[in-house]
Amino acid sequence: MSNGDLVISADFGTSGVKVGVVDHALTILARVTESYPLTLATGGVAEQAPEDWWAALAKAVAALHLEVPDLSERAGALVFSSQLCGVVCCDANGVALRPCLTWLDKRAAPLGKKLVGGFPEVHGYKAHRLLKWLRIANGAPAKNGMDPTAKMLWVKENEPEIYAKTHWMVDVKDWLVHRATGEMTTCPESANLSWVMDTRLGREGWSEALCHMTGIDQRKLAPIVQADHVVGPLTAQAASDLGLRATVRVLGGTSDVMASTLGSGEVEDGALHVSLATSAWIAGFFPDRRISVAHSYATVTSGLDFRPLLIASQENAGSALDWVRNITGGAPAETAFADIGTPQKDDPFFLPWLAGERVPVDNDSLRGTFHGLSLRHDSNALRRAAIEGVALNLRWAMSKVAREKGAKTAGPLSIVGGVASNATFAQTLSDALNRDIRVCSARHAGMLGTATLAAPLMGWAASSTEAATRLKSRSSATFTPNPDRAAALTERANRLTKLRRHVIRSYS
Incomplete structure (x- = not known):
């Protein structure tokens, strides 16, 4: 155990970092989430202080030491993933x-x-x-x-x-790897x-x-550098900050997109998954480069042997749901969408473009709207519209991505991210896509996917993707389309298509 038998995996998102201790079976032995501020201001300003990321990591690891008392002796590797x-x-x-x-x-x-x-x-x-x-x-x-x-x-x-x-002008993860090792790299x-x-x-x-x-x-x-490349050991200062041995190895790490892809277990060419957090994306590996200029998505070169990874990002998912939750009474996120009544034919439509949109239309000036409001609509109607609106927005993007040669459109679709744990949303997405939905380790897929990068180094698997395939069998829930609701959502999606054209034109 001179090099340790546990991995510390840290997934840095927009609002906080999820840090976990992962063992050889890709089991999370302990996990902690620490938040950090995001400064928003007029003119499109959205900033964070890098030292806040590191402070949150140090606080999280300190808490993990309490959960795993021998962590300082057993930690062998530290791996980061982050927002892009x-x-x-x-x-x-x-x-x-x-x-x-x-x-x-x-x-x-x-x-x-x-x-x-x-x-x-x-x-x-x-x-x-x-x-x-x-x-x-x-x-x-x-x-x-x-x-x-x-x-x-x-x-x-x-x-x-x-x-x-x-x-240096670097991305979020790059700064963190440097803070840990003293070496500046990027993925x-x-x-x-x-x-x-x-x-x-x-x-x-x-x-x-x-x-x-x-x-x-x-x-x-x-x-x-590649995602599984060992950049170096912890510096003396970093080791002191984290309460770890200076021999802990730090890997190049990856983006949140590839981390969630690995965490979903969908690592075959053409296999897609959907990540649902503050924003949303459809992603999956492909055997060669792909691009759609008209619909604003493409493959990027990933940190696993430069393997092409398709990313189709949408700006608003959990952020739009949180906004609607807040303006309709601010119920706790865990319960706000749990009991919102039966969908009605005259429910309003919701376009969730509160921060513009990227896929399949790249326009930062687009803004969200409720359409078809009447005096009889209440907070539940608005919440139903929000759930449906985000699901149909994803259906819109999926209708473009699914046309890619080799894209797998049959069988269950894997979803990850905080919103994926919302049963109402998962069922609505299943109905909207008329496809079975498999909820992976919803809130921790990024953390687990990040940990797979250390699997070859730790001797747990021959490759990161081999380790990731083990995660595909871990489903926390599955959802099957309701035929009546699927038909109703197809009809509403057709009506929404016409509405979208008029709204987009109004922002041109």
């Missing part, structure tokens, strides 16, 4: 020079449009630039400015004194979504051509 598309500006020592511009930050939207637009245009992109991005990176920055590309340029233009001092998913990475087979790495085209300084970009 953040930008942390660091000096040469890795000290953050300003708060992180998180994935939710939209202040760079004008720069995003300027970066990608121009005559002649194709889907809002300047044609020759788009072709170059598609050929090299298999995608292009979102017009809404939420990808790191526009955020980096925003710092360069609006905070030149910070930019001048910046030695392929983060690199890909900066849209200055060459993702072509055999050429994976930073693209000098794309850096030149966008104005991104390649010298400020960290080396790209």
